[in-house]
Amino acid sequence: MTRLVLLGDGESPHLLKWARALAGGVELYAASTRGFAADFDAAVPPSRRLALGTRPVAEGGNVGVLRVLPRLARWLRSVDADWIHAHYLSSHGTLAWLAKRLCGLRAQLVGSAWGSDILVAPERSAALRWLTSRVLRACALTTSDSVHMAARMRALGAAEVMVFPFGLDALPPDDEPKSEHLLFANRSLEPLYAPQRVLDVFAAALQAWPDAQLVVANDGSLRGALQRVAASASWGMRVRFVGRLDALAQERWYRSARWYVSVPSSDSVSVSVLEAMAHGCVPVLSDLPANRELVRDGVNGVIAGDDAATVAAAMRAIAPRAQQIAEVNRAWISEHAIFPQAVARYLARLG
DSSP states (O other): OOEEEEEEOTTSHHHHHHHHHHBTTBEEEEEESSOOOGGGGGTSOGGGEEEOOOOOOTTSOOGGGGGGHHHHHHHHHHHOOSEEEEESIIIIIHHHHHHHHHHTOOOEEEEEOOSHHHHTHHHHOHHHHHHHHHHHHHOSEEEESSHHHHHHHHHTTOSOEEEOOOOBSSOOOOOSOOEEEEEEEOSOSSGGGOHHHHHHHHHHHTTTOTTOEEEEEOOOTTHHHHHHHHHHSTTGGGEEEEESOOHHHHHHHHHHEEEEEEOOSSOSSOHHHHHHHHTTOEEEEESOHHHHTTOOBTTTBEEEOSOHHHHHHHHHHHGGGHHHHHHHHHHHHHHHOBHHHHHHHHHHHHO
8 A cells, every 4th residue: 555644733633634635545644833732532542643843934034944854764664655745835845845855765755735834934035945846846746725826836847737626525415404694714814815805895785785794713913903893893793803713613504504605815715615605605705716716707706806895795796696606615515625625636636
């Protein structure tokens, strides 16, 4: 059986999802620059894991992570894998590439891009662009969740790119009535995700839907400021900040909300957007290439420009077709964004 090492952040639900999908299809090992989520035990036993215990931050500047390279390289040499699959190229991809060079590992490299490692990091400096390009060229195979990001990866030197959304394990049931004027947003409350625009869209929507409500999930550095904005507005009582949610709580909001708002300034295909579409939410998304791979403006959702009033008007225009749009989007998810089907194709490629 093929022996594969997952290399990434073991505390991330995204890496856990990959581990669950791969378990049973390969002899699976995992290395994490942090620790491991408790649920990892069911997919990869502790005897096949390495936790490096660093604390990298999402904003970058994690050169200190390189200090664990010798320990990682020794462990990888002992595992002697056929493939090392690194998730997030500018950090874990770099570690995999350097470990392979340091120890002369026979393993081939796979690199999965997660978004900002391709769409943002290479634009920050010539050094990051060079490093990203070098890691991509070292990979025998890469994966991308959008056609747009795959094109950027090829431009940076990637040879073979498999494109598939980081989709759902299965299509959820469609058995709960929607609150037609309930908006849900759950992206991180950080500048990249422009949460103030979510409030602006909601305030504009209230002009036609005075009974509208907004639920804002997740957390981040802007939460306090956003709560103060809402508290000072006449509509503040119609906004709920519910913080970080577990999967079940989040699913309840997906199932209740008619509208899902996600307006970051940079993004690839978001898992949250796919989840919302699968639950029948009508997506309201920022005008980004990856979002246009999912939504045709005015047809199966809204591509949001800068003017909140225009966005709200577009929402009102398609509201009579909301249930039809939900059915179309669920059908698309069923055909294109079920993750185990994509992983089966990936495993077939590894051989």
